[in-house]
Amino acid sequence: MRFAKILLPVLATFSLILAQLSLVHAEDRSLYYGGREVEGVSERHEGHEGHGGHDHSMHMKMMQQQDYSVNPKTYSIPDVTLLDANGNEVSMAKLLSADRPVALNFIFTTCTTICPVMTATFAKMQRELDREQLDRLQVISISIDPEYDRPEVLRSYAKLFNADESWLFLTGRSEDINAVMRAFDAYAGSKMNHQPLSFLRKTPQQPWLRVEGLASGKSLANLVDQNLFD
Amino acid sequence: MNNVLIFLLILLMPLLSSCDGPSQEAANVTAQSTVPAETQTAAKPVASPVDTAELEIGRALYQDGLRANGEPLTAIVTGDVEILGTQFSCDGCHGISGMGSKEATIIVPIIAGPILFAPAVQPERVAYDLASLATVLRDGVTPSGRQIGHLMPRFRLTDKELASLAAYLGSLSTGPSPGVDDSTIRFATVVTDNSSEQERNAVLAVLNRFAEEKSRQTRLESKRWDRGTTPESRLHTVHRDWILDVWELSGQESGWGEQLRAYYERNPVFAIIGGLLPESPGPLARFCEQNAIPCVLPSTRNPESGDGDLYSRYYSRGLGLEADLIATDLKELQFDVLVQVYCEASAARAADRLETDLTGRTIDTRRLAFDCDEETPIDQLQGLLEEPRGSVIVYWLDKGHLSNVAVPSGARVYFSSTLIGDEIEPLHESVSDSAYLVHPYRLPGTLDPAFRRMDAWTRTRNIEIRYPRLQGEAFFAAMLMSEIVKHLDKFYIREYVLDLLGHAQGMVLYLPYYSRPTFGPGQIYVSKGGYILPVVNGKLDTGSSDWTIPAY
Numbered sequence: 001m002r003f004a005k006i007l008l009p010v011l012a013t014f015s016l017i018l019a020q021l022s023l024v025h026a027e028d029r030s031l032y033y034g035g036r037e038v039e040g041v042s043e044r045h046e047g048h049e050g051h052g053g054h055d056h057s058m059h060m061k062m063m064q065q066q067d068y069s070v071n072p073k074t075y076s077i078p079d080v081t082l083l084d085a086n087g088n089e090v091s092m093a094k095l096l097s098a099d100r101p102v103a104l105n106f107i108f109t110t111c112t113t114i115c116p117v118m119t120a121t122f123a124k125m126q127r128e129l130d131r132e133q134l135d136r137l138q139v140i141s142i143s144i145d146p147e148y149d150r151p152e153v154l155r156s157y158a159k160l161f162n163a164d165e166s167w168l169f170l171t172g173r174s175e176d177i178n179a180v181m182r183a184f185d186a187y188a189g190s191k192m193n194h195q196p197l198s199f200l201r202k203t204p205q206q207p208w209l210r211v212e213g214l215a216s217g218k219s220l221a222n223l224v225d226q227n228l229f230d
Numbered sequence: 231m232n233n234v235l236i237f238l239l240i241l242l243m244p245l246l247s248s249c250d251g252p253s254q255e256a257a258n259v260t261a262q263s264t265v266p267a268e269t270q271t272a273a274k275p276v277a278s279p280v281d282t283a284e285l286e287i288g289r290a291l292y293q294d295g296l297r298a299n300g301e302p303l304t305a306i307v308t309g310d311v312e313i314l315g316t317q318f319s320c321d322g323c324h325g326i327s328g329m330g331s332k333e334a335t336i337i338v339p340i341i342a343g344p345i346l347f348a349p350a351v352q353p354e355r356v357a358y359d360l361a362s363l364a365t366v367l368r369d370g371v372t373p374s375g376r377q378i379g380h381l382m383p384r385f386r387l388t389d390k391e392l393a394s395l396a397a398y399l400g401s402l403s404t405g406p407s408p409g410v411d412d413s414t415i416r417f418a419t420v421v422t423d424n425s426s427e428q429e430r431n432a433v434l435a436v437l438n439r440f441a442e443e444k445s446r447q448t449r450l451e452s453k454r455w456d457r458g459t460t461p462e463s464r465l466h467t468v469h470r471d472w473i474l475d476v477w478e479l480s481g482q483e484s485g486w487g488e489q490l491r492a493y494y495e496r497n498p499v500f501a502i503i504g505g506l507l508p509e510s511p512g513p514l515a516r517f518c519e520q521n522a523i524p525c526v527l528p529s530t531r532n533p534e535s536g537d538g539d540l541y542s543r544y545y546s547r548g549l550g551l552e553a554d555l556i557a558t559d560l561k562e563l564q565f566d567v568l569v570q571v572y573c574e575a576s577a578a579r580a581a582d583r584l585e586t587d588l589t590g591r592t593i594d595t596r597r598l599a600f601d602c603d604e605e606t607p608i609d610q611l612q613g614l615l616e617e618p619r620g621s622v623i624v625y626w627l628d629k630g631h632l633s634n635v636a637v638p639s640g641a642r643v644y645f646s647s648t649l650i651g652d653e654i655e656p657l658h659e660s661v662s663d664s665a666y667l668v669h670p671y672r673l674p675g676t677l678d679p680a681f682r683r684m685d686a687w688t689r690t691r692n693i694e695i696r697y698p699r700l701q702g703e704a705f706f707a708a709m710l711m712s713e714i715v716k717h718l719d720k721f722y723i724r725e726y727v728l729d730l731l732g733h734a735q736g737m738v739l740y741l742p743y744y745s746r747p748t749f750g751p752g753q754i755y756v757s758k759g760g761y762i763l764p765v766v767n768g769k770l771d772t773g774s775s776d777w778t779i780p781a782y
Contacts, residue, residue, distance in 0.1 A: 067380075087781070110732075110750035112322030113333040117307050117381060120318070124311040147748045147758045150779055160317055173777070174746060194333060214381060216309035 068213030075208055078179045082172035085154040097204050101228035102138045104199040106186055108145035109157040114196045119161050124217025133229055139167040146171045202228045288398025295319030305383030325729035328402035329721055343400035364392050406722035409500030415470040420505040420514055423480040432696045433506050433704045439691055440708040441474035486513035504707035509576045515542045524727045527707040529700050531648050532576040535754045546757040549580035549648055552668040554780035556644050557587035559762045567594045567621035569614050573602035577626035587782050606631045644668055652698050656768035670760030672745045673772045681742035702742035710737050
């Protein structure tokens, strides 16, 4: 009995933690499947465990599947003035009020893990679009390390990724960038907590699609094609 | 009743734990093996005999993403995105050290040879060999048949490239680097004799005390009962006593390299913390590159970093940054004459830089250089300023040398905050309406919580703060290193220090005096900009200046 008295709280705590974990996971799912009106979302790949075996066709298939979620969100973006890679001022309000579809992400040039992938993914997405879509879609990458990523730094970064001329790389004052990040619910306190997020929007009147996770270039292009163009 | 509950809980547990979320994936990808402390020291690179040419091919693949023919490596990432090695190389995620990294939810595993090519225990994994390395790099499939995360590129590598890369990975060590043994970690701080003795003492008081306290805080970990039953599960000793050597450099700058080598040969150190090299850290920076020693945040006015340098970090670009701030301020301004006044070598270099920044403009550039032991030669200065209207004067001078200089009305005058030091105000009583302080630091008069923290630390230890900026720099350098060492865990590797410095963004909260500091992989300077503050009747106007990051 004495043994049980000691063991019980331990077990109870343990199972509570486990229950928490499974709850989080459940929310995670509903979040994902909750994106009803969103089209073109490939099926979420539920982890790689349990597939087993060494079937390479299975692996190839899995490579195509991605862990990401898509949710419509309404954001109110502050009217701050940022700088493009040529050092020209860009008003966020003006940029986002233009009647054209937008794809936007947050990067920083010395980020080594997800940013190069996100940038390459945007580039791939652009290549997947047809000419008319490419011309219409405003692609924007905002640096979250504006102290380091000055316009000239962004210029060489854009070049490294062969970014299309129309692709805007933006920097600015830290306060302004943080305000924009907060508006997109993308502020993580430190750039080292940078999450892979992409934001898609058809017109200024419509909500944003928040893409969490690393989608493939094709998946992003599909999302753009099916949600941002008629 | 209790028994029933326990029974229920036990029943439930497998059910609950089977709901493995995405975290399971991350945990498995990490596959960090537990290397017992004893074998760490013995861990030797797998690739032997070492073929330096092959290692260089492997290094270029790993660090630069370039093949032997100079073409970038190609790969596929997140399923369908083509990337080039120049956009995305191995060291980006896995670090120069091969010790892996974390960014938000992504955990990148350790791939240094002694771990990669050995079986892992927690979780279990067989040792990688050339064949399984090929499979995981090309197809993303581990020896157990698991598909690894799609952030890891699937590389197109030839067999020969794979062999070179494997040899390079084998050459990455799990430590410890020189300067570390089972109970101590040795650091040095470097001071030059062209700093004032009072400054040296003030800075060393902070550093010595910090090191002494680190050693006093031994938590007797190594003496704890039963540190695991198997070698694999035994805890490694986290704590090591700090030894801080003070390396004093004297005489001509050209002799410093030799002196540094002599100190190092006597007692190799793991890293160099802080220090006082007001005029030039150049010889130290070169020494650190040659010996692969992290040189973390010395106090200096004239930081130097060569192309491709890896090992030195500085607070800011110092006087060079000030020169660039002045050039930025002068961009839209028409003027005919630039007069720069200085006595120190570091200031001469800043003057050079400002002239370079202004290249292409028709400006009559004049200079007045004098011996720092003398007073500022006013007569000569007046000779240079026949017609102050339309001239810009930069006083690259400390407070003592400023006391007798004139501020002619009609001229635009700049003062250097770095050279003036801590007591800025009152700056210059007779100052005209266009005098400015170039200030690459936090705005004077604004709350500096990090300084308060340091102030409390020093006061409770009876350390007098006589040079707040220099002592603040020393304190932060030591604290940063202490934090990094904690994160090294059991891997005392100098390159891992560099990798962790790139991710030390969270530490900026503790940096006094500097504004908008950021750390980032490969970033050499912590603070990147500054203010140009108008001086009105000897007082600074802090309300009208914008933070500027010069584009030079």
